[in-house]
Amino acid sequence: MSQREDLLAGARACLVEKGYHRTTARDIAAVSGSHLASIGYHFGSKDALMNLAALQAQNEWGDAIEAAVRAGAGAGPAQRLRIALEELISSLPRHRELVVATMQAYAQAEFDEGIRHALADAGESARRALAAMLLDRDPGDLDAETVAGVGGAVYATVVGLAVQSVLAPESLPTGEQAAAALRTLTCE
Amino acid sequence: MSQREDLLAGARACLVEKGYHRTTARDIAAVSGSHLASIGYHFGSKDALMNLAALQAQNEWGDAIEAAVRAGAGAGPAQRLRIALEELISSLPRHRELVVATMQAYAQAEFDEGIRHALADAGESARRALAAMLLDRDPGDLDAETVAGVGGAVYATVVGLAVQSVLAPESLPTGEQAAAALRTLTCE
DNA sequence: GGCCGATTTTGACGTACGTACGATCAAACA
DNA sequence: TGTTTGATCGTACGTACGTCAAAATCGGCC
Numbered sequence: 255m256s257q258r259e260d261l262l263a264g265a266r267a268c269l270v271e272k273g274y275h276r277t278t279a280r281d282i283a284a285v286s287g288s289h290l291a292s293i294g295y296h297f298g299s300k301d302a303l304m305n306l307a308a309l310q311a312q313n314e315w316g317d318a319i320e321a322a323v324r325a326g327a328g329a330g331p332a333q334r335l336r337i338a339l340e341e342l343i344s345s346l347p348r349h350r351e352l353v354v355a356t357m358q359a360y361a362q363a364e365f366d367e368g369i370r371h372a373l374a375d376a377g378e379s380a381r382r383a384l385a386a387m388l389l390d391r392d393p394g395d396l397d398a399e400t401v402a403g404v405g406g407a408v409y410a411t412v413v414g415l416a417v418q419s420v421l422a423p424e425s426l427p428t429g430e431q432a433a434a435a436l437r438t439l440t441c442e
Numbered sequence: 443m444s445q446r447e448d449l450l451a452g453a454r455a456c457l458v459e460k461g462y463h464r465t466t467a468r469d470i471a472a473v474s475g476s477h478l479a480s481i482g483y484h485f486g487s488k489d490a491l492m493n494l495a496a497l498q499a500q501n502e503w504g505d506a507i508e509a510a511v512r513a514g515a516g517a518g519p520a521q522r523l524r525i526a527l528e529e530l531i532s533s534l535p536r537h538r539e540l541v542v543a544t545m546q547a548y549a550q551a552e553f554d555e556g557i558r559h560a561l562a563d564a565g566e567s568a569r570r571a572l573a574a575m576l577l578d579r580d581p582g583d584l585d586a587e588t589v590a591g592v593g594g595a596v597y598a599t600v601v602g603l604a605v606q607s608v609l610a611p612e613s614l615p616t617g618e619q620a621a622a623a624l625r626t627l628t629c630e
Numbered sequence: 631g632g633c634c635g636a637t638t639t640t641g642a643c644g645t646a647c648g649t650a651c652g653a654t655c656a657a658a659c660a
Numbered sequence: 661t662g663t664t665t666g667a668t669c670g671t672a673c674g675t676a677c678g679t680c681a682a683a684a685t686c687g688g689c690c
Contacts, residue, residue: 257668273553275463279648289669294649296667301648335627354552361549363609364542365461374610381613388627403619404627410602410620417601418594421551422562425569431591433628438592439523439576440625445638467678477639482679484637489678 258296260286265307270351274304274358305362309372311355316380318349319412320387327387334388335436340429342412346419353416381405384412446484448474453495458539462492462546493550497560499543504568506537507600508575515575522576523624528617530600534607541604569593572600 255263264286268277279300283290297303322345326337346353363370378401385405386393396405411432419426427435443451452474456465467488471478485491510533514525534541551558566589573593574581584593599620607614615623 273549275550276553278646280646291649291670292668299648357549357552360605360609361461361545362463364545365464370609374613377606377610378613399619400623402613402615403623406603406606406613406615407599407620407623408627410606411595411599412602413605414598414600414602415594417548417605418565418598421548421558422565425562425566425590425594427590427594431587432595432598435588435591435595436624437628439596440621441629466676468676479640479680480638487678
């Protein structure tokens, strides 16, 4: 593995273990077994490296979300959301590191245009993909209102559950509980 | 105003303007018009001050959420969620600073036991309160399953929408869109 | 007025930070 | 083999950091 890849992996590890704020350039060099000065050479600055590592983790988690929700795609409309939530919620502990890194990215987004743009773009495509899967429609067919409504509501729930899985994993609802709750609130 | 209060206000301002990572003790002193060494005297350390300021903002935002959702409490079961979401989503831009500060707290939670506990506690009581308002029941009457299911689902959605309001406010759904989307997904 | 605890102010200490610079190295190439 | 190019390494610079000790000031209370 090149030092460039080592540094990216090390930066992600530090992001998860110490957080954005407490990670120093020397930490990354030590964890990755690379040389301090290579950070500047390969990435320009420590922050650029950290941001890249955080965005990379966010993208991987995005893929994991889509994979989880796709599990419900085969079922009928009534079961689809329940299965998707079930799959998603049970996958959260497994992807804890990705979630933690993604939350670091969220926190930086307000202060770094690049991160904010990348996250906004990823969010837009995630909302469209999620809406398409849950409605069993083609992503290209969806109008903006559906993407905003269905995609936005689902994506918000996913992100909120992820936050909760970091803060208090023991009080996450099960997928069935969450699906039943939403049905109660909307259909009663 | 005492320096203690000034420092708390300054820390929150820095949290919103520069983020946790980029705020220095000297920034806080300058913004608050207090003296550098007062941070140690009143709070023990800079991080302790930052954490307190972040948690304080989170609590205020929690109150704002409850106030918004309570707006739907008078309506019938069918309208309640829609009105609550409407009110909540339209309040997000107004409370942007609180939301940003809260996200800083979320990002630190993984690395600071105190923050994590405080956020977990606040989340638990928020879930209970939200479930009670949306079901029009007494908070004390709710069993754990209902709190986890209804409260957890709603709170997750709220947190997710808040994150979205920071990353890409222009693509937030309206309350009506979100409520209709959830109805479509659960009742169809 | 004079004392005493609580607060504010001053100033500085030791350190750990990010980054830059030049040397060194390894491989590709002519 | 001599040269070039990209990568890695050793190091040190300048600075900005958080914290602390001690002096100065304030505010009640006798």
